[in-house]
Amino acid sequence: QKEVEQDPGPLSVPEGAIVSLNCTYSNSAFQYFMWYRQYSRKGPELLMYTYSSGNKEDGRFTAQVDKSSKYISLFIRDSQPSDSATYLCAMTRGSQGNLIFGKGTKLSVKP
Amino acid sequence: GAVVSQHPSWVICKSGTSVKIECRSLDFQATTMFWYRQFPKQSLMLMATSNEGSKATYEQGVEKDKFLINHASLTLSTLTVTSAHPEDSSFYICSASKASEIEETQYFGPGTRLLVL
Numbered sequence: 249q250k251e252v253e254q255d256p257g258p259l260s261v262p263e264g265a266i267v268s269l270n271c272t273y274s275n276s277a278f279q280y281f282m283w284y285r286q287y288s289r290k291g292p293e294l295l296m297y298t299y300s301s302g303n304k305e306d307g308r309f310t311a312q313v314d315k316s317s318k319y320i321s322l323f324i325r326d327s328q329p330s331d332s333a334t335y336l337c338a339m340t341r342g343s344q345g346n347l348i349f350g351k352g353t354k355l356s357v358k359p
Numbered sequence: 360g361a362v363v364s365q366h367p368s369w370v371i372c373k374s375g376t377s378v379k380i381e382c383r384s385l386d387f388q389a390t391t392m393f394w395y396r397q398f399p400k401q402s403l404m405l406m407a408t409s410n411e412g413s414k415a416t417y418e419q420g421v422e423k424d425k426f427l428i429n430h431a432s433l434t435l436s437t438l439t440v441t442s443a444h445p446e447d448s449s450f451y452i453c454s455a456s457k458a459s460e461i462e463e464t465q466y467f468g469p470g471t472r473l474l475v476l
Contacts (some may be wrong), residue, residue, distance in 0.1 A: 349403045
């Protein structure tokens with residue numbers, strides 16, 4: 249079993265829809281969880297960063313971490329065509345740990 | 360802000376040549392820089408971690424003699440792909456973590472696409 253599992257999609261939604269992106273993981277030692285957005289042929293851009301369990305909201309984006317289920321989610325409200333990108337989850341054990349990335353989910357928001 | 364640049368953005372070279380890629384943190388000092396490789400439709404794979412003034416730590420399976428990393432200052436790290444071959448063609452991305460933040464917050468460069476003919 250891979251340390252981080254993420255459905256690669258593609259996921260296609262109409263503009264204005266709520267998008268739910270998810271990752272599961274197997275290592276209970278992971279404590280820091282991130283979501284990155286990567287446009288085609290560009291480097292990843294940090295979107296959200298969460299420590300341990302709980303929710304974090306930033307504008308149209310909400311990140312959720314459920315450590316008991318080893319499951320993290322990113323919700324995008326009122327999705328826009330400009331949100332079309334690949335979304336990568338990433339996580340690490342702690343300050344000495346390296347980021348472990350999911351494969352990324354390709355999202356397409358249709359106008 | 361936290362801006363990381365990479366140069367060049369595209370490289371096309373002949374098999375057997377060496378290629379140097381630069382990674383710079385433009386508006387902050389980076390305690391640690393990371394080098395990743397990303398093949399099409401695959402996730403980012405960490406190649407090595409480097410701290411300023413010390414030797415890089417390579418991930419298992421990454422040849423340190425082939426992928427030379429120099430972290431000369433708090434704002435510059437270079438990756439040299441020596442004697443590049445077609446199988447080295449990939450998207451190379453660096454990231455940097457700020458000296459003032461915990462190491463988990465990495466800021467990524469725009470990537471360098473390498474094509475070895």
